[in-house]
Every structure is written in structure tokens, then in C-alpha cells.
Amino acid sequence: MKVAVLLLAVLTRAGQAAETLTAFLPSPVTSAHGQTSQVEFATPLMELESGSLAHHLPAAMKNFRFAEPVWVIGYKTTILDAKGHTPPENFLCHTFLADQHVTQHSDVELKGIYSDAFTPEVRLPDGFGILFQPTDPVHWMPMFNNRGDAPTRVSMKVSLTVIRAKHITKPLRPLYGSLRSVQVPHLFFVPPGHDVRTIRFQLPFAASIHFLGTHLHPYGTSMELTNVTRNELIWRGRRTAGPESPMEVFSSATGYAVRPGDTLEMKSTYDNPSKDPIDAMAGLFFLYSRP
DSSP, X not given: OEEOXXXXXXXXXXXXXXXEEOOOEEOSOOOTTBOOEEEEEEOOOEEEOTTEEEEOOGGGOEEEEESSOXXXXXXXXXXXXXXXXXXXXXXXXXXXXXXXXXXXXXXXXXXXXXXXTTBOEEEOOTTEEEEEOTTSOEEEEEEEEEOSSSOXXXXXXXXXXXXXXXXXXXXXXXXXXXXXXXXXXXXXXXXXXXXXXXXXXXXXXXXXXXXXXXXXXXXXXXXXXXXXXXXXXXXXXXBXXXXXXXXOOEEXXXXXXXXXXXXXXXXXXXXXXXXXXXXXXXXXXXXXXXX
């Protein structure tokens, strides 16, 4: 397999200008907090070589700013083939949209949202959003997988559900994000059989977790987050069916409160039915509010 997992700082095109997004389309989504709009953009058709994993192409990245303050409340990614149709294979690895480049490092706070092959659409809990100001730089980073035996050409389309600040009728609470992975570099290979990996860490601030989304590859079966300090299982997310089915997410308006000094443990589980090692990633994307 050809692996392309690199820090974004290396892959960023020098001098890439930030576009200003001004097109707000009507949205079918309704919200008690105000009129919603959609913001859409896409990559060009990208050439994916056979066996490309976690493949990031500089031409696919997008740097932009919003023309006015907006609250992002939803995020959806779609893969399209050269004819504009959804292919039967899933070429999406994962994506991040944030106010900074998301690197292999994990101890950073960001304003952003994510998607992956098994969670291609994210809707935030009611009453919450991610606020982007016109002064905030926004970076979109898509990554692709091609596990097939032949090269292919695909594009990735994004649809953001937003509430423009001028359309807010009921206050929203801001959410902030952080990424944690069971290991760095994020890409690893699972031997045949049952594989469990854990990592412990602390969040350096008090927070209430309102959304958890997983990033797994095929044959990843579950992710768990435990508060070791309090001996509490915060959440266990599983697949809704087989190895290609969607992953569950944690979404709560009430949230789970984390105190400074609490030690958290993240555990990933894979079950590899083949006789060969398979590619894997295992991480959680946190969205939380501050006290």
C-alpha cells in the first residue's frame, strides 16, 4: 500500500490565497435559532493511485474566510466520480474544517468540525454552533483512500449548514474542538484477529463534551472514552451493522463535564477477519463548551 500521511505544513501550497465565501444558498434544514443557509464547495477531480491510503493532495485543500459572521451547525461530505455520481466504493478517509491546520499533533484547541468515511455527516446538538468571524482563517483538509487495484478519479463535495449571525433569533453557545488519536502517526496496521489499543491523556481545561465522533477504517468495531479518575464510562460508540456501516456518535445538549486533572482513556477495537494486516486509524474528535 502506498501511504501518504504528511503534516499539512509540508503539503500547503506556498502563497495559496484565501478565498472569501459570499454565496449563501437556501437550506432545507430548520432551526429554532434562526434561518439556515448552505455553503457548498468541492475539490476538482483528483487522481488517486491504486493502494493510496490517507492520501492528501495539495490541490484538494481550500483556504478561505467567510464574508460575515456565521455559526456552523452541520457538515456533510460526499464523494463523486468523474460522471458526478456516488461511486459504490468509499474513497473518503477523513476531513477537517478548522481555523488552523490540523497536524499529527493533538494537544491543540481549534474551532472546527470533521467527517470521515463512516460519519460523513455531522449535525451539532440543538443550541450549539461553531462561530467563525470574517477575520478567522478557515482551512479545509480532505484525505482520500483508494484500496482498489486500479487508479481512479473522484472529487469531494462539502455542504455546510450555517446560520448567519444576522439571522440569529435565539442565542447559540459556541463549541470548540480537539482531536485525539490512539497513536501518532495516525495510520497503523492491524494484524489478523482482535486488536485493542488505548491511550490516556488529560484535557488542560474544564469543559463539557457535547459531541464525539470517531475516525475508524473498515473492521474497526468500536471506540470508548472513559474518565479513569472517576471510573466512569463516558461513551462507547459502535458500528450500526457490518464493517462498512456508519459509526454511532455521541451528541448531547447537556454534555459530560470534565474537570481539570481528570485522566481520560480512549480505547479502539478492531477485528481483522483476513490473513493479512489491514490499514487502520483510531481517533476521537471532541466538540465541547467552556464553563
